[in-house]
Amino acid sequence: MKRRARVWYWLLVVPFIATLYPPFYARVKPVVAGFPFFYWYQLVWVVLAALIVCVVLVATKDRTDV
Amino acid sequence: MAVTIMGFCASRWRSANLSKLDEWALGGRGFGTIVSWFLLGGDLYTAYTFIAVPALVFGAGAIGFFAVPYTTIAYPFVFVVMARFWTVAKNRNYVTIADFVRDRFGDRSLEIVTALTGFAAAMPYIALQLLGMQVIFAQYLGFGPHAAAAENVALIIAFAILAAYTYTSGLRAPAMIAFVKDTLLYVTIVAAIVIIPQRLGGWGHIFAVAGSALATHKPAGTLILPPNLYFAYASLAFGSAMSLFIYPHSITSLLSAKSKLVIQRNSALLPLYSILLALLALLGYCALAAHIAAKDPNYAIPLLFKAFFPDWFLGFAYAAIVIGALVPAAIMAIGAANLFASNVFQEFHKDRPRVQTRYAKVLCLAVCGAALLVELFVPVKYAIYFQLLGGSLMLQTFPATALALYTRWFHPKALLAGWALGIAASVAMAKAADFKAVFSLPLGGGHVLVGYIALYAVLLNLALAAGLTLVFNAAKVKPGADLTVAADYA
Numbered sequence: 001m002k003r004r005a006r007v008w009y010w011l012l013v014v015p016f017i018a019t020l021y022p023p024f025y026a027r028v029k030p031v032v033a034g035f036p037f038f039y040w041y042q043l044v045w046v047v048l049a050a051l052i053v054c055v056v057l058v059a060t061k062d063r064t065d066v
Numbered sequence: 067m068a069v070t071i072m073g074f075c076a077s078r079w080r081s082a083n084l085s086k087l088d089e090w091a092l093g094g095r096g097f098g099t100i101v102s103w104f105l106l107g108g109d110l111y112t113a114y115t116f117i118a119v120p121a122l123v124f125g126a127g128a129i130g131f132f133a134v135p136y137t138t139i140a141y142p143f144v145f146v147v148m149a150r151f152w153t154v155a156k157n158r159n160y161v162t163i164a165d166f167v168r169d170r171f172g173d174r175s176l177e178i179v180t181a182l183t184g185f186a187a188a189m190p191y192i193a194l195q196l197l198g199m200q201v202i203f204a205q206y207l208g209f210g211p212h213a214a215a216a217e218n219v220a221l222i223i224a225f226a227i228l229a230a231y232t233y234t235s236g237l238r239a240p241a242m243i244a245f246v247k248d249t250l251l252y253v254t255i256v257a258a259i260v261i262i263p264q265r266l267g268g269w270g271h272i273f274a275v276a277g278s279a280l281a282t283h284k285p286a287g288t289l290i291l292p293p294n295l296y297f298a299y300a301s302l303a304f305g306s307a308m309s310l311f312i313y314p315h316s317i318t319s320l321l322s323a324k325s326k327l328v329i330q331r332n333s334a335l336l337p338l339y340s341i342l343l344a345l346l347a348l349l350g351y352c353a354l355a356a357h358i359a360a361k362d363p364n365y366a367i368p369l370l371f372k373a374f375f376p377d378w379f380l381g382f383a384y385a386a387i388v389i390g391a392l393v394p395a396a397i398m399a400i401g402a403a404n405l406f407a408s409n410v411f412q413e414f415h416k417d418r419p420r421v422q423t424r425y426a427k428v429l430c431l432a433v434c435g436a437a438l439l440v441e442l443f444v445p446v447k448y449a450i451y452f453q454l455l456g457g458s459l460m461l462q463t464f465p466a467t468a469l470a471l472y473t474r475w476f477h478p479k480a481l482l483a484g485w486a487l488g489i490a491a492s493v494a495m496a497k498a499a500d501f502k503a504v505f506s507l508p509l510g511g512g513h514v515l516v517g518y519i520a521l522y523a524v525l526l527n528l529a530l531a532a533g534l535t536l537v538f539n540a541a542k543v544k545p546g547a548d549l550t551v552a553a554d555y556a
Contacts, residue, residue, distance in 0.1 A: 034269030050337035
């Protein structure tokens with residue numbers, strides 16, 4: 001795999017940093033739609049992490065892959 | 067009924083010679099993205115998950131939500147690491163993760179302990195799917211003196227069906243049924259999330275009531291994670307994510323995929339299930355807000371459904387959960403049987419005869435039977451403890467498996483010692499913590515760090531393995547041969 005493409009894999013570290021450090025997000029405010037921050041932050045990250053995987057998939061796909 | 071027939075018909079699907087192990091155990095390694103999505107989802111989101119996660123949120127609050135970051139980080143990990151495993155497994159025709167360990171390290175003991183660990187962790191897992199089913203059966207059969215006996219009969223019948231179709235069709239059976247199961251589950255959860263919060267007065271109200279209810283529990287639960295549990299939360303998520311895909315059922319589903327791309331695509335698509343899991347966890351709070359009185363938190367979700375769903379839909383929802391137990395149980399039984407047949411049983415035959423599919427099939431029946439016995443005779447409390455410990459046991463094989471995909475620096479005997487230490491440490495910490503999943507590590511000065519036992523144990527494991535590797539290398543103790551080559555991983 002080309003050097004350029006490999007760099008994209010580092011993007012996958014972002015979800016780890018965002019979700020594994022509770023001090024970032026263990027609080028109530030700001031409240032959205034009745035949900036405390038602690039909860040909606042983690043829900044948002046489920047979606048964001050999936051999008052990041054999508055991005056990396058497309059960016060690193062070999063033309064020869066089945 | 068329909069599901070049973072499907073199970074048997076599944077053997078006709080993508081017809082092939084089912085006496086070949088690849089065909090029986092891995093569905094011919096030909097499942098595309100969509101089938102794999104249902105199968106992997108069916109694996110990972112099980113009856114037990116659906117009962118136990120909300121139960122934890124219902125009983126203890128925020129800490130139960132660790133399942134959400136756990137699945138969030140699991141997928142990026144799968145995308146990279148398990149895709150690599152799929153590649154080497156395809157190139158060298160592996161059926162289990164212990165096959166890889168054997169080739170990579172040339173060490174039979176390491177291969178056998180890896181297999182046995184997977185096998186040991188599989189049993190309580192299957193038994194707990196039965197628990198999930200039992201909780202549902204209890205809704206119909208009530209709680210009277212005859213109820214327990216009736217439940218057991220229902221359980222035995224369900225399991226006989228499971229064993230029979232798995233024996234005949236192998237992985238194709240749960241793959242096919244996974245379609246049905248996941249669809250039912252999706253519909254149920256979406257319906258629950260749409261109907262219930264609205265009837266309870268909105269999420270703001272739900273969180274408020276849940277918060278006050280949690281404070282009255284003994285020990286008190288919390289709505290927002292308190293600082294003394296930050297590390298516990300993160301370590302539970304991280305440790306669980308690292309071990310998730312080493313479990314026999316995950317490996318089995320993974321290896322049945324047609325290509326590496328299927329795995330990678332599913333890493334992006336499976337999170338759809340995580341959203342469901344998050345919503346399900348939040349239903350635990352709905353149960354609190356609805357003042358569901360459940361002496362056993364495991365009954366929170368079934369009772370919540372009973373309170374809000376009309377009768378006809380209730381049957382549908384309960385069926386979803388029951389089928390949700392059979393699919394992962396089947397996959398796990400196949401995975402466990404494979405491990406024993408390919409990696410343990412084989413070792414006691416001098417010339418390693420080609421794995422007989424028949425052995426695997428019979429073992430699968432045996433695994434189903436054993437799990438049933440565990441569920442019938444071991445008190446529930448202990449089955450759950452063993453399951454939590456199971457996660458810790460699985461993580462001890464991480465160095466010899468996931469890590470080994472990238473480096474062969476560790477000496478196999480050092481890994482073996484590390485594994486043994488990890489297992490011993492897990493059991494010791496579990497006993498000290500009264501079989502909860504987290505242990506309070508004393509830090510001196512009266513401070514403690516509460517963390518996931520599995521993580522503490524694997525760190526000790528790695529430390530010992532690293533130390534001994536240095537020692538063995540210095541003493542020129544020969545490691546086994548690595549039969550894999552760089553090209554196998556590309």
